[in-house]
Amino acid sequence: MDDSLASQEQELGTLIQAAMDVPDPNPQFFAELGERLERRAGAMAEPTSQPQFPERPRTGLFWRPLWQIALALLLVIGLAILAIGPQRVAAQVQSWLSYTGWFGFVQLDQTWVLSAPAQQEQNGVLVTVTEVIATPERVAIRLTSRTAAGSPVKLDPPFSNIKLLLSDGKELQAATAAAGNGEGIFEFPGLPPGVDRLTLVIPPDAGAENDVAWELPLALQPAAQSMAGVTWPAAYQPKNGRASVNGVTVEVMAVVQTSQATALQVKFTGKKTGAFNPAPQAPSGQLFDNLGHAYQPSSDPSYENMNFLGVKVSVATPMGPHISDETSTVAAFTFAPLSPAASQATFSFDGVSVDVPADVSFTFDPGPNPQVGQVWDLDKTVAVAGAQLHFNRARLTTIPGDSGQNEPEEWYVLTFWADSPIQDGRRVSSVEPGFEFPSIPSDRMTIYGSSTGQIEIQLYYRQLPTGSIQMTIHRAGLVLYGPWEVRWDLPKSGKGFPPRSLSPENSAMTVNGISLQVQRVIASDRLTAVNLAVLGGLPQGSTNWQIVEAPSFGDVYLEDAAGKRYGQNEQVVWDPGHNSESYRDPHQLTFPAALAQTPFLSLNIPAITYDQPVQGNFEVETPANLDLAERSLDYRWTNPDGSYQTSPVQQLASDPWEVDIPVRFGDYQLHFDQARLVRPAPGRDTLILHGEWLSGIDESRLPAGFHVARITRPNGERISTSLAGLGREDAIHVNVQVYREESGGPWEVEIHLPVTDPSTGKLLPGRYRLEVDAASFVTPGPWKIAWPMKP
């Protein structure tokens, strides 16, 4: 079939692609999102004492439906109260709720399950429907396929034709299907009320010989009456399982613990201030136990159990006039299973985001004749729902237009920067502004918001913006800071293997002159965490040493006495201080729990990298008036061992030209011999320098790059590359790649230097001076360090 498929694709593919033709991303958007990701990546890389939230675009997609959801929620509350009566709700909820790993939370009184497994045998293959879970929202069917001898048989039905025939004569088409070797799960839309007899129809595979149709009649019964075929773990509600901070209440409504997972139902309640939506912008909550384990969420929070939660809201919030002041949303969180040795758990949530209406404005006057490149220092503070937003700067620049339709030759871009310090546990993270010049409408506006309170707004004009401008903020996103911590006692769930800490002796090894030592090991029934240190051998003043893997170096792994290897896994990490210390310490490695009785463990470290301070500088000339043409250039992906892969990238580029630039920093000599100008997007001119690393390295000390600390532009501007973050358009990033064609061959170097004038968005030709302050190296191992696990 593969050949036939390839032939068909060849025949129809071009036509289909033409019919499905869609545009490429706007280069401006592409460049801006790239910069935004870089800023976010920079913020992630730098530890901060401030609580951090993932920055997500403020698009309206997350927000608009939420008040509708809240409204629907309140309706459900009312109906539930009418149907059940408020006093009975709490008890009912506890008996109704359960959880199963392959389906999620279920409300048992609204769930139907298979009354008995259904089987059919044809051509020596036995298909058995083992489980069905049917709720008003969806139906999930789990089945197996085996030979008479019990061997799994691969199920590969044509997905689009799988259906359910219902007892009322209707049909449901499969919405999703996952079929593997010997098992499958098919999902369908929810059943109509009253339907408890169905037939699963799997049509024959026309492409396979002797394939047959499967028709399996299924009988359902209420899950609340019978547990047949399904094991329902009991849900419990923690005592005092709520925390209120900053006007927001986080409540752990239900917990289900199984050997596969720990699942939480969590409700967030806040004052209705527009849309209230804690989860999409907040970090996933973390679960801790009293032993020092931190459990990472195994998937994004799910919002699929709103009906059940509607009922529960009524328990927490008695019906009354004030209910219209509050709104809630609920999420299901799933974590790795809690340690059986733990007696207490803490669910922690650092912050939530809310969307609030605002009505604040101020006036900005760039004057009658603003100049491109002009900067205005501002000092305008506005209050938004109790948070302060301080506009501190504005700047006028130009940027070349894209070559697309309706694009001007160049845009005038007016950029505003604002910051929002944390005050009273809140700050502004995004805004929805409006700007009005009396007569000049802006064509486009981009807004960058961040949970660090940095906001950047760019307005694009086709003509020079002059005169007074009225700036209005209609809505804003706020981050409300907690932390919210909900702690509860865990039911006894069996014997565990509580963590023990070891400081092994004689656990050091020296390779290529560098000594590594295992300093501490934490071993528990959930993890093995190893702390590593460099005892000596790094060049004087070296910093930032890290463990690296590469194709020719191998992987980091732990090995027990039986030879079983464990790769790194951070589903559960060691974090007794609840401060993400394991993530902040690059020398703490986390693995799954090793065999409890292993007499020893050994750790494999394939290579390390480190930075060495050096001093050096060099200059490069960027010519004006280079001809650029669309070319296919190789984008290079380098590995720490110098190997690399390339992929072609289409972009505007000049012909390469020869240069002769010797570079020396410390004991290292490089020589650049070729240059080329590329323009990946308008306003993103980049000079690529290519050369060779000539001296100061060997196979025990491989070059990994160098760090350009400062750049002096042809106009005399001296820029530090350490600047980063919103509002720092003068920040510049120089990409340095070091690689070689083959092991043992010469080392080549390529640097990518931005050469655009940030004021005009155009090439700034002339002489650039680059100052280097550090070089990076890799020393390969492996270090194989073993230690006894006896206390």
Added chain:
Amino acid sequence: MQQACSVQMPDLSKQAEIELVASAQHNPAAFRGLYEQYARPVYRYLYSKVGNQVDAEDLTSQVFLTALEDLGKFRNQGGFRAWLFTIAYSQAMDYYRKRHAELPLDELNLASHEPDPLAATLRLEQIRRMREKIAALPEEERELIRLRFVAGLRYAEIGEVLKRSEGAVKKDLYRLLARLGEQMEDDHG
């Protein structure tokens, strides 16, 4: 005039992808490389689903910001591309769910680059008919078309995104293309 262009995602080798992802997991700044590699196919895939630039840009932003934030959780099962497009698929599904929108396949610009005017006309007619055929397909089959011919995913990667086996994806695509081919032939006849 838009060009009806062929799209095939740059075929970064599996090992290169693994290494690059590992690099970005240790140093988020390296994520830029992944973004530059995959921004275009992700955007085009999302555009083909939502049918307008504004929402395609919003969703593309969400996909890459989510991927950057969640990269630490990625474990290389099934490959980064499949993981990234699973996020894109999921974001698009949320978009439909929240907006109750119909899945669009309209407002595409048709253009031909045939030098011969008659050939160009015939080509445009073929494209128009193919568009009609695709528009009439069930959504799951259109999704196969998008993931294969707009996103440029491999069969196994499509399987990862749709939670199906590679073989099942191949079979469905085989049948789908055969049907489309027959329909085009029938029209012609």
